[in-house]
Amino acid sequence: MAFDLDLIKKVYAEMPAKIEAARKLLNRPLTLTEKILYAHLDKAADRAFVRGEDYVDFRPDRVAMQDATAQMALLQFMTCGRDKVAVPSTVHCDHLIQAKVEAGTDLQVAVDTNKEVYDFLSSVSDRYGLGFWKAGAGIIHQVVLENYAFPGGMMIGTDSHTPNAGGLGMIAIGVGGADACDVMAGLAWELKMPKLIGVKLTGKLNGWATPKDIILWVAGKLTVKGGTGAVVEYFGEGATSISCTGKGTIGNMGAEIGATTSTFGYDESMERYLRATNRAAIADAANTVKEHLTGDAEVYAHPEMYFDQVIELDLSTLEPYINGPFSPDLATPISKMKEAAAANGWPTNLEVGLIGSCTNSSYEDISRAANLAEQAIAKNLKTKAKYTITPGSELVRFTIERDGFINTFEKIGGTVFANACGPCIGMWAREGAEKKEKNTIIHSFNRNFAARQDGNPNTYAFVGSPEIVTALAIAGDLTFNPLTDTLTNENGEQVKLDPPTGWELPIKGFAVEDAGYQAPAEDGSHVTVVVSPTSARLQLLAPFTPWEGTDLKGLKLLIKAKGKCTTDHISMAGPWLKFRGHLDNISNNMLIGATNFFNEKTNTVKNQLTGEYGEVPAVQRAYKAAGIGSIVVGDENYGEGSSREHAAMEPRHLGVRVVLVKSFARIHETNLKKQGMLGLTFADKADYDKIQEDDVIDVLGLTTFAPDTQLTIVLHHADGTSEEIKANHTYNAQQIEWFKAGSALNIIRKEFGVA
Numbered sequence: 001m002a003f004d005l006d007l008i009k010k011v012y013a014e015m016p017a018k019i020e021a022a023r024k025l026l027n028r029p030l031t032l033t034e035k036i037l038y039a040h041l042d043k044a045a046d047r048a049f050v051r052g053e054d055y056v057d058f059r060p061d062r063v064a065m066q067d068a069t070a071q072m073a074l075l076q077f078m079t080c081g082r083d084k085v086a087v088p089s090t091v092h093c094d095h096l097i098q099a100k101v102e103a104g105t106d107l108q109v110a111v112d113t114n115k116e117v118y119d120f121l122s123s124v125s126d127r128y129g130l131g132f133w134k135a136g137a138g139i140i141h142q143v144v145l146e147n148y149a150f151p152g153g154m155m156i157g158t159d160s161h162t163p164n165a166g167g168l169g170m171i172a173i174g175v176g177g178a179d180a181c182d183v184m185a186g187l188a189w190e191l192k193m194p195k196l197i198g199v200k201l202t203g204k205l206n207g208w209a210t211p212k213d214i215i216l217w218v219a220g221k222l223t224v225k226g227g228t229g230a231v232v233e234y235f236g237e238g239a240t241s242i243s244c245t246g247k248g249t250i251g252n253m254g255a256e257i258g259a260t261t262s263t264f265g266y267d268e269s270m271e272r273y274l275r276a277t278n279r280a281a282i283a284d285a286a287n288t289v290k291e292h293l294t295g296d297a298e299v300y301a302h303p304e305m306y307f308d309q310v311i312e313l314d315l316s317t318l319e320p321y322i323n324g325p326f327s328p329d330l331a332t333p334i335s336k337m338k339e340a341a342a343a344n345g346w347p348t349n350l351e352v353g354l355i356g357s358c359t360n361s362s363y364e365d366i367s368r369a370a371n372l373a374e375q376a377i378a379k380n381l382k383t384k385a386k387y388t389i390t391p392g393s394e395l396v397r398f399t400i401e402r403d404g405f406i407n408t409f410e411k412i413g414g415t416v417f418a419n420a421c422g423p424c425i426g427m428w429a430r431e432g433a434e435k436k437e438k439n440t441i442i443h444s445f446n447r448n449f450a451a452r453q454d455g456n457p458n459t460y461a462f463v464g465s466p467e468i469v470t471a472l473a474i475a476g477d478l479t480f481n482p483l484t485d486t487l488t489n490e491n492g493e494q495v496k497l498d499p500p501t502g503w504e505l506p507i508k509g510f511a512v513e514d515a516g517y518q519a520p521a522e523d524g525s526h527v528t529v530v531v532s533p534t535s536a537r538l539q540l541l542a543p544f545t546p547w548e549g550t551d552l553k554g555l556k557l558l559i560k561a562k563g564k565c566t567t568d569h570i571s572m573a574g575p576w577l578k579f580r581g582h583l584d585n586i587s588n589n590m591l592i593g594a595t596n597f598f599n600e601k602t603n604t605v606k607n608q609l610t611g612e613y614g615e616v617p618a619v620q621r622a623y624k625a626a627g628i629g630s631i632v633v634g635d636e637n638y639g640e641g642s643s644r645e646h647a648a649m650e651p652r653h654l655g656v657r658v659v660l661v662k663s664f665a666r667i668h669e670t671n672l673k674k675q676g677m678l679g680l681t682f683a684d685k686a687d688y689d690k691i692q693e694d695d696v697i698d699v700l701g702l703t704t705f706a707p708d709t710q711l712t713i714v715l716h717h718a719d720g721t722s723e724e725i726k727a728n729h730t731y732n733a734q735q736i737e738w739f740k741a742g743s744a745l746n747i748i749r750k751e752f753g754v755a
């Protein structure tokens with residue numbers, strides 16, 4: 001069944017005229033990204049937008065949210081006085097399921113322990129007209145790809161890996177909950193017109209190389225910052241030669257280079273996938289506007305004339321990559337792993353191999369991994385490392401069980417976890433992790449920041465394709481190269497694994513008994529949404545206070561964070577996920593993972609009121625109690641990683657006023673703005689070095705706060721001297737209003753007559 005077919009048909013019906021108008025305006029051939037963006041403008045454009053400069057209002061077709069971010073998004077939505085969501089929206093219960101024993105047991109435990117939150121999400125969905133996917137249905141991005149994504153569409157999702165839907169030719173963008181709230185409330189959604197990176201894929205993957213290796217290679221090339229503010233558009237014969245789900249993997253992990261999103265032109269692989277997932281009607285509709293669902297031929301023939309940056313990759317020569325540890329862009333080709341591990345002292349004994357997640361759990365991925373498992377059995381190899389499988393959806397899980405793959409995995413000692421995020425987001429009760437021993441794991445997920453999977457900062461986590469993860473788990477060795485190396489089997493013979501084979505789509509078709517979907521009530525007005533005032537997990541939101549109308553003076557430095565400070569460092573996941581609906585409680589994890597520049601320690605900062613060192617949230621609460629504002633200073637790409645707006649709401653709630661950094665990751669910067677915070681960057685990055693531990697800081701120029709105008713920062717040092725530095729910002733006129741009102745939501749509430 002295809003959801004929202006009428007909506008999709010409407011998009012396609014209007015598309016040709018809208019694209020024609022854009023073509024006239026730009027007066028040149030168009031990329032796919034431009035076609036989709038210009039076809040989703042809030043108001044018809046009267047000029048071509050400047051990429052990387054102009055803020056533009058869009059009308060996305062739909063919204064998706066996962067349980068860990070939906071709580072905050074919907075708590076915000078509930079305060080803005082709307083009766084029903086304005087565009088089709090869905091909620092997916094996937095992040096709160098802990099992987100411990102195996103799927104069935106773990107799911108039951110999750111259903112019990114998260115009852116209050118699931119009931120809340122289910123009743124809010126019912127009340128306001130959202131589709132609800134129950135715990136066990138699968139991971140948001142896989143479920144969206146299987147049910148909602150469509151070529152040429154535009155969506156936003158409260159999760160940074162929303163670009164997974166680019167695999168089906170969408171512009172799908174990860175955002176914070178406040179952005180989702182705007183769109184669900186029927187408002188336009190603003191984005192800076194992205195720059196365009198073109199990736200030309202030539203040749204064809206062969207042997208052990210997979211779509212995952214394409215994005216691992218791209219991540220190595222562009223780094224975790226390289227895609228910031230840009231959409232990555234893949235094209236070329238190599239792009240059409242890979243499966244739709246393989247494209248999804250590439251789009252998904254584009255989040256790891258900071259890209260706004262990634263996308264691919266509509267092709268036969270997408271048509272096959274749509275038909276296989278019961279959406280022939282969408283494929284038929286897409287076929288009627290085919291030429292609009294891909295970039296113009298002239299663009300792909302001369303990409304350097306139309307993209308801001310072009311990179312080219314010959315898939316025929318691509319070898320598998322392993323990225324990590326601790327960062328997804330540290331790319332090592334498998335043939336160089338032995339050297340790299342020795343040179344860096346990475347522990348090579350592999351303890352666990354984990355496949356699956358939202359990134360890599362398609363039928364194709366699983367069938368190819370199962371082929372390797374079958375080879376291990378046939379060649380009498382004993383699997384040396386532990387091995388786990390996290391299916392991305394019930395549709396995939398049911399089908400792979402029917403086709404015998406789960407049975408094969410179990411024969412090599414594999415454990416199947418629930419269709420959920422599990423180990424990918426620290427929801428992994430890994431035995432012994434608390435001992436914090438140095439050890440190595442490899443997975444086919446997308447992120448490997450320190451402590452992300454099991455809470456142990458000494459776990460060296462590497463990322464590879466499901467095929468490489470499986471081969472390495474069989475070998476139990478990070479430096480095993482299945483392309484060249486042999487293994488000793490149980491008979492003492494040397495055996496070699498053959499390159500994996502599998503099926504793009506199930507020959508017998510997909511099957512499922514209960515996909516886990518719950519449709520909303522036709523009329524939800526009678527549904528009551530309960531939030532207990534004594535709950536530890538849910539808390540109704542009180543609006544943030546507006547700006548006081550003066551410059552900010554006397555701010556205490558809370559922390560000068562050193563080096564990588566991702567949203568995992570600012571608002572840790574794992575055990576803290578349970579507080580995602582309770583702002584005050586989750587604020588107790590604020591910045592506990594960030595390294596204090598002055599003592600190189602985490603979660604130990606100087607309380608300037610007492611001179612003593614304390615935990616970051618506690619010190620900040622002391623400033624709040626004393627009515628003193630504070631400032632957080634950070635390094636490059638601050639807030640990289642996830643979309644969680646808790647990383648912006650916690651400091652806001654606890655009284656941090658300003659975040660001043662060398663550079664921001666896109667979603668986090670927007671989240672700060674939406675919540676009424678000041679997110680600033682050093683005009684001169686070297687000024688980061690001027691910030692001292694006991695600094696008291698003023699921010700001047702706020703009474704004349706205007707776009708493209710610097711603010712002045714005065715540092716009052718403890719020795720009585722002071723110095724002035726300049727800060728840049730990217731606030732436009734509208735965003736300055738958010739700051740003044742105390743948050744973007746305060747403005748919406750006023751517009752809808754709630755405040």
Ligand code: MIC
Binds near residue numbers: 069158160447
């Ligand atoms: C992640 O992969 O880090 C998450 C958990 O999916 C996040 C969202 C969240 O923090 O809830 C993301 O990527 O946006």
Ligand code: SF4
Binds near residue numbers: 095139358359
């Ligand atoms: Fe879940 Fe991991 Fe995917 Fe995020 S990246 S949605 S935590 S599986």
